[in-house]
Amino acid sequence: MNKTHPKPPASASAAQLLPTLGLLPVLAISAGVAGPAQAQDTVTLDTVVIRRQQGNEAETSYKVTESTSDKATAPLLDTPRTVTVVTGRQIEERGQTSVADVLRTTPGVTLGAGEGGVPQGVRPYIRGFEASQDMLVDGMRNASRTQYEAFNLESIEISKGPGGVYSGAGSTGGTISLNSKIPQPGAFDEVALSYGTGNYVRGTLDSNREFGAIGLRLNLMAQRADDLGGRDGVESRRVGVAPSFSYRLTDDSKITAGLYYYKDEDTPDYGVPMSNATTPAAWRRGSGTRIDPFLPVDVDPDTFYGLHARDFRDIESASGYVRFAHAFSDSLRLTTALRKARDTNTYVVTSPTSGSDGLVSRSSKASDRVNETVSFNAQLSGEARAWGVEHSFAVGVDIANSRATNRRLTVTNPDPMPTSPYENPNPGAPWGGSIERGGESGYSTTRSRGVYALDTITFTPQWEATVGLRWDDYSVDSITHATDTTPRESHGNDSDFLNGILGVVYKPVQNGSIYASASTSSNPAGEGAGTGGSNASDDLDSLDPERSVNYEIGTKWLVLNDQLELSAALFRTEKDNARVTNALGETENIGNTTAKGIELGFAGQVAERWGIWGGYVHQDVKLKDGGWSTPRGGGEPYPNPATGKQVAKVPRNSFSLWTTYDYSPQLTLGGGVTYTGKRTASYSQNGDADAALPSSWRTDLMAAYRLTEATALQLNVNNVFDRQIYTDSHVSQFANIEPGRNFVLTLKHAF
Numbered sequence: 001m002n003k004t005h006p007k008p009p010a011s012a013s014a015a016q017l018l019p020t021l022g023l024l025p026v027l028a029i030s031a032g033v034a035g036p037a038q039a040q041d042t043v044t045l046d047t048v049v050i051r052r053q054q055g056n057e058a059e060t061s062y063k064v065t066e067s068t069s070d071k072a073t074a075p076l077l078d079t080p081r082t083v084t085v086v087t088g089r090q091i092e093e094r095g096q097t098s099v100a101d102v103l104r105t106t107p108g109v110t111l112g113a114g115e116g117g118v119p120q121g122v123r124p125y126i127r128g129f130e131a132s133q134d135m136l137v138d139g140m141r142n143a144s145r146t147q148y149e150a151f152n153l154e155s156i157e158i159s160k161g162p163g164g165v166y167s168g169a170g171s172t173g174g175t176i177s178l179n180s181k182i183p184q185p186g187a188f189d190e191v192a193l194s195y196g197t198g199n200y201v202r203g204t205l206d207s208n209r210e211f212g213a214i215g216l217r218l219n220l221m222a223q224r225a226d227d228l229g230g231r232d233g234v235e236s237r238r239v240g241v242a243p244s245f246s247y248r249l250t251d252d253s254k255i256t257a258g259l260y261y262y263k264d265e266d267t268p269d270y271g272v273p274m275s276n277a278t279t280p281a282a283w284r285r286g287s288g289t290r291i292d293p294f295l296p297v298d299v300d301p302d303t304f305y306g307l308h309a310r311d312f313r314d315i316e317s318a319s320g321y322v323r324f325a326h327a328f329s330d331s332l333r334l335t336t337a338l339r340k341a342r343d344t345n346t347y348v349v350t351s352p353t354s355g356s357d358g359l360v361s362r363s364s365k366a367s368d369r370v371n372e373t374v375s376f377n378a379q380l381s382g383e384a385r386a387w388g389v390e391h392s393f394a395v396g397v398d399i400a401n402s403r404a405t406n407r408r409l410t411v412t413n414p415d416p417m418p419t420s421p422y423e424n425p426n427p428g429a430p431w432g433g434s435i436e437r438g439g440e441s442g443y444s445t446t447r448s449r450g451v452y453a454l455d456t457i458t459f460t461p462q463w464e465a466t467v468g469l470r471w472d473d474y475s476v477d478s479i480t481h482a483t484d485t486t487p488r489e490s491h492g493n494d495s496d497f498l499n500g501i502l503g504v505v506y507k508p509v510q511n512g513s514i515y516a517s518a519s520t521s522s523n524p525a526g527e528g529a530g531t532g533g534s535n536a537s538d539d540l541d542s543l544d545p546e547r548s549v550n551y552e553i554g555t556k557w558l559v560l561n562d563q564l565e566l567s568a569a570l571f572r573t574e575k576d577n578a579r580v581t582n583a584l585g586e587t588e589n590i591g592n593t594t595a596k597g598i599e600l601g602f603a604g605q606v607a608e609r610w611g612i613w614g615g616y617v618h619q620d621v622k623l624k625d626g627g628w629s630t631p632r633g634g635g636e637p638y639p640n641p642a643t644g645k646q647v648a649k650v651p652r653n654s655f656s657l658w659t660t661y662d663y664s665p666q667l668t669l670g671g672g673v674t675y676t677g678k679r680t681a682s683y684s685q686n687g688d689a690d691a692a693l694p695s696s697w698r699t700d701l702m703a704a705y706r707l708t709e710a711t712a713l714q715l716n717v718n719n720v721f722d723r724q725i726y727t728d729s730h731v732s733q734f735a736n737i738e739p740g741r742n743f744v745l746t747l748k749h750a751f
Helices: 024-033 088-094 098-104
Strands: 083-087 110-113 124-126 135-137 153-160 174-180 188-196 198-209 216-223 236-250 252-262 313-331 330-352 360-386 389-412 433-459 463-480 489-506 510-524 546-559 564-581 586-605 610-625 651-662 667-676 679-683 687-694 696-706 711-718 725-731 734-737 744-750
Touching: 083 088, 088 153, 088 651, 088 696, 098 110, 098 153, 098 174, 110 725, 124 174, 330 389, 330 734, 564 610, 687 725
Parallel strands: 135 174
Antiparallel strands: 083 153, 110 124, 153 174, 188 198, 188 744, 198 216, 216 236, 236 252, 252 313, 313 330, 330 360, 360 389, 389 433, 433 463, 463 489, 489 510, 510 546, 546 564, 564 586, 586 610, 610 651, 651 667, 667 696, 679 687, 696 711, 711 744, 725 734
16 A cells, blocks of 8 residues: 555546556546546556656656555655565566565565465565565564455565564564555546466456546456466466555545455465485485485476366455544644454365375375454644654554454375376375364464654755664464363463664765664464464463564665665674474474675666666574474484584575666566575584575566557567476475466556
């Protein structure tokens, strides 16, 4: 959602009523409300992108100067922390359809795998720390483990480093904020129809109307594919609807509201097996030693081991929000927001592993979870002069209640377990098992209350400081229902914690800044209960929340007439009291993880026709003390073999570049590369890295041609060199793999 403050209406241009595919509700309203039609304002862009919006950086640029967060008290140039923004322009040019697609090509962010106990869904890591509980939608935390679509997104804002003062619990590595589309000035209708590899078909509609004080916008999406991205047998079925509404009550007050519905029935996909000692030599890679760790099996990137007769996924997300903004004056504003969301994530998925019989085992994992959340924020923000200095401040409260419910989903596989050859598996093979759904097996409730104050103080034109404090009260209760053999269990955790930020910014010139900052975050017991985190436990109630501190120095510059932003930062994040198991099997605050590194970024226009976005991250993320581990199935505890080593699944180096060039007024050419360094997948008991994911380069190309002023064709070719690219491995059993070479051709038309 764009951050907008109430302003007097601009010189209006009433909406011209144009035929719009699928926009019956908006047209019905427009027929009764609109006055005489006038000519629609248009914006002509050099880049071949069909747009009718005005004054929106995220739609037309790679560079963004203002954060979408209401809690931001300074422009991004003067914010003393690293913030990466992926704009709607880039998402559209790259043909990205989900948040996972975007994060895969973002430096410093990696994606983790799910499993039965760790629900499938978007599971990002930022600077080496998991951030699946740190997803924000329009500034409100959405901790559900689910899939996020891109059809209703204006931009994605990734804040790096501990940010407890902004978001409350969690955010050790940072937060990922998804910003929804909202009504804009004027009228436009944009339709996009895509066809691609694997009988991929996708259609989207983005329609906007303005009727005096009323703004209406509707975004629609439908998608289907037989072999998504070329992955043989990975079917896709998605639909999405997102209407939004704004009404200017007075020149100083505005209400914005929106609904969102998304249904995803894509075939779940856990990739390919990891090699092990039983993998036949024709497909095995590695020997399981420190110098030659096991790698994913050597099969074509499009190989899929799932079973259509058993596997399915049913994701359903429904949410609504209302936001009120009032300006008491030019320097004092009130905003309040209320959001309610319900996310369902039900699936049965094949977990492909190398079996002892020379075949791939097609065992299954299953999960059925529902997460419901109600969030509220109220904030007073503004600018003032006091004690001889200028202040830009925000004070407010965050309140959230959520319930995460686990439901029984029992899969009975035939004996013996289904298997497949390594090459040419048959997803249509028969399956003689059964799936039984049951009632609730348990639930967890989470309640959080936060109070915060932030202030950016301008001492002189050259010197600024950002300070902030936040106090949170956080409580979790986890209930496990009784069964025929086990009694009902109830556990609870209650904690409170204080976080802050202190940053100093020096501006040698108006278009540049140099900063140093320190910020903190807290991870209380029970965080993420029911959605992939640990449930509440009475044994943890006496333990302190985990605390993390980040120290960062950096610089940001706007160059080339303020069209290109450059940034660089050195960071060090330390969590010095992580909850780990001691030698007696008890949990204590004795763990330690440290991340340090450098991050470089660039975004904007090198020249009028040449745009560029990207960055490089080097991160050394060490588990300094991982406590003790216990063998699977029981046995004597032993020191965590990962202690003293790079955290598993985190690459030391990552790089991403996306660039476009307007060859002519009609033709735009673009391309990008993404590099992810080698990652350790697991450590053996003796401390050797016995499994790993190889480094990879991904290359994508794009060409767009404007047929008319309102119509354009765009061709995307992804993974041009058909590389084997792996996103993660779960306990060295399987490795998620990206599709091989695939193409998408999109026809765009603006009415």
